Amino acid sequence: MRISGFVGFTAFALATLAATAPAAAKDKLTVYTYESFTAEWGPGPLVKKNFEASCDCEVSFVSVADGVALLNRVKLEGASTKADIVLGLDTNLTADAKAAGLFVPHGPVSDVDVPGGWSDDTFVPFDYGYFAVVYDTEKLKTPPQSLKELVEGDPGQKIVIQDPRTSTPGLGLVLWVKAVYGDKAADAWAKLKGRVLTVTPGWSEAYGLFTKGEAPMVLSYTTSPAYHMISEKTERYQAASFSEGHYLQVEVAGITTTGAKNPLAEKFMAFMTGPGFQDAIPETNWMFPAGKMDKPLDPAFDRLVKPAKSLVFSPDEVAKNRKDWVDEWLAVMSR
């Protein structure tokens, strides 16, 4: 073991690993977002190209695992954060984010289009979706028509759900059941429990089990079938439409206190609800656009479940009750 060789290798390795930021001659906008947004197949590359073309600036994305990690990171960095814009929180997190005092009100934005309207002065939505039970048509001929049917149905037909303590859709289902059953939510969970094959820490694990054929149903989004129809050309996986309505998830972006000093931040927020951004959303982020598109939605999106009703709690309600509701879930499910 030659010591000098090892040291040299270490130095080389660390040098290759160190994030190399090119010297910025142009104005720069730093956007913190989640991993799948900036992935090659995500909306990130297109959004970056379009915005840079319109602003003669440079967009730099910094990505973390998901929305929760995003909020944690910004909270940790506090006022010294490099982020001008934080993109990818959902409405269950915005109350927390606001309370941290790290975001400033946004300027005028147009064309915001989400179910139930939008009136938040700090965060602007960029896409939305509905939680849904996605099922395998080859395994399940008669999917549940309502949350009630799901809860009371054949316990032999299993569903994989996510843990609300560690995952966004998991929390979504808790809120959904709460919105439908109210005070009777605990009883509903007690019945549903028999149909739950397992509770995974995140969406990926649950969906993985589902596509492996372990269970005929999984908690996911109404938009999930669009991916399978457009990218995989298969109709096999479909979302079940529930008569009580579906719980809404809105993804938003906001300007940080750092970004308040960067004129590009306002520009980006205005750009975000326009076609340069929104055109990329449906078929890269697999969510519904929350603004104006230039090109039409792929017809597959028209065939997705259209919820009879959007169920949603306000961010403040969620912030206030999340712990109690999750504990209620936990108490029933771990019996």
Next chain:
Amino acid sequence: MAGRDEPVKAAPDTRITAGVIALGLIAILVGGAFAGLIAEGAGNLAGAAAAFDGYLFRIARFTLWQAALSTLLSVAPALFVARALSRHPVFFGRTLILQLFALPLALPAIVAALGVLALYGRAGYFADLLSVGGQNWPGIYGLSGILVAHVFFNLPLATRLFLEALQAVPSDQWRLSSQLGMRAPATFRLIEWPALRAALPGVAGLVFMLCITSFTIVLTLGGGPAASTLEVAIYQALRFDFDPARAVSLTLIQIGLTLLVVGALARLGASMTGDANLPVAPRRYLSAGNLETVLNAVLILLALAFVAGPMAATVMAGLGADLGRLAGEAAVRQATMTSLVLACLSAALSVAISLSLVMARRALAIRRRSERRSLLELLSDTGPAFVLVVPPIVLGAGWFVLLRHVADVFAIAPVMVVAVNAMMAMPFALRALRPAYDAASERHERLCAQLGVAGWTRLLLIDWPPLRRPLATAFSFAMALSLGDLGVIALFGSDSVQTLPYLLLARMGSYRTADAAGLALLLGLACLALVLAADRLGKGREA
């Protein structure tokens, strides 16, 4: 009158100095993280107190229960598989089996879970076989699933470690046993079992610690939050609630429980004073009878099938992916490079620290004259292993909190990954190195003291040759572990550390399950390549 290059003054044993430095590094890494979290959580001590409730008691009980069962089911069979392998030092495929046994640890937990389910799940290969009387096979969800997955991870590990212990038995003992015409049971009782028993507390402790901190496996296969571990609660406390005080108190509970169990395990073992004669001949004096050979073959095949099954399923799934395209992607190549470099660095650091500790422990053990061990010796012995039960997410979060005002902490993420992975791999490296070093020291200690061979000279000239093979084993273990890990960065993520497992989960998280399966295959192959290389390196010139 002293030799030319001998020091004028008695220098303290450099091995102990090295051990103290290694312990210092560990203490700084763990202490720093705790300091960061405690400072952050000081404002909210209610969180720490609120951690103690009935729910905590329930999950603590389940955590211990599943970990104890998993340990028993992994370690007990491993004793016999290791023994079978040691009875047949040469047969076709033996090396390959051992190399395969290093792989499960490198697989991210979800990949392993899917691999296990591919066989034993509701839609698994065996589901039809297992469905009786029109009843559909319910899958292995619940405790059984957790146990199967844990045994898949830990049986191979325990087997390899036990085998190391058996190989450290002096060849004279084997010759003696065959000369005395000892049959298998007698050989086991008189030679193998004492060696295995000496290794047992360490190996069982290690497996226990791995199981007690299990997270993805427990949640995914556990069937519901009734199967929940402390690790899940810690994760939740940091990730969703960002409640550092609660995370710290939960971590302390986890460490406390582990201390209790590992302390109890230590009583199972017996210290073995090795007979340290010069190994005059390579051991080829083993003679297993026909019946025993058949039994051993069955045992090895069963273990192999159990371990290779889920891996084969992973390979099959991976072959379904568009591997050519994947291998061509810049992101994949970049991630592969990053993973390899990080794993190499972690493994090197891990082995260096472990060797320092092993040397210090031995040096301290030689110095003492009574049964009572000094605190320093205890620390350099079992102390560092407890790093395993400090969740990486706690280490990561603590340091990020601590350093955020001082430096751009996200730029130093790679350093954190290397340091934390090195620590997490250290207990494995320790297990692999210690028996060999102690045996070598037993032979050489007085001679080295007499001749004044110490420090680097001793390391390179005297200790290196007999340690070469165990060092390679330790290195490949450490590397495999680091390859599959992404715990440290899970909380905050970092653009500068896009490793293969990270990429794999990202693909899984955006419907690209086929890509993810392909990446799992690539990850396994990368790991296999590393293990092969390390084995080759370790063989070298047999001294």
Next chain:
Amino acid sequence: MNAVQKAASVSLDKVTFGYGDVTFSFDAMFEPGKITAIMGPSGSGKSTLLNLVAGFETPDAGKVLIDETDVTTSSPAMRPVSMVFQENNLFAHLSVEQNVGLGRSASMRLTPDDRAAVAEALGRAGLAGKEKRLPRELSGGERQRVALARVLVRDRPVLLLDEPFASLGPALRTDMLELVTALHAERGMTVLFVTHQPDDARRIASAMLFLEDGKVAASGPIEKFFAGTGPEAFRRYMGAETPVAQSRHVARKPT
């Protein structure tokens, strides 16, 4: 380097040493330039005494003096002492030459002079032509010869022998004892020789130290011990042999 060194005295001044429940207390003086045999029943402390002189053990009380210098706390390598053990005198993965070379430089940096000294010592020990062999390619006797060759190149005034020939056959043992005698004649070092073989002791030693229960039970010129009038403890240890045997032989006659 063949000059006879000034011989060094070795003394243990009221040394006590405890290990577990056992306590040893030694008070002894070894004359410079002489070969002293150390004998005694198993567990009487023969090896412990050598380890205290060599520095592998540190006394709880008392002093170890070599050449009138207090070495009680010196490390083994710093003491003017060479030691040959019963086993494990060689590093298994190093060649004969390297093993001897370590006696010259503990970091293996050998000057041409050192190499010459190594070659000469190997020749002296009857190992010429086996320089490149590994220990496992040598017989037991040859291995101990390598250890003695290293003693030669180390050239220290005190030599400790801890039953080094116990596992060798009679003829080989005789050869080895002759080699030790020759080395002693040449270098004049003080030799402490632990053995179980009275014949070996008688052959090369001029003095004897007899240990029992962790203490010095008797000491003096070797002839005194084998003259039939030796100390009681020694006669008990020897049992049927030598002077005592004679009387039994006589006693048996009438039957």
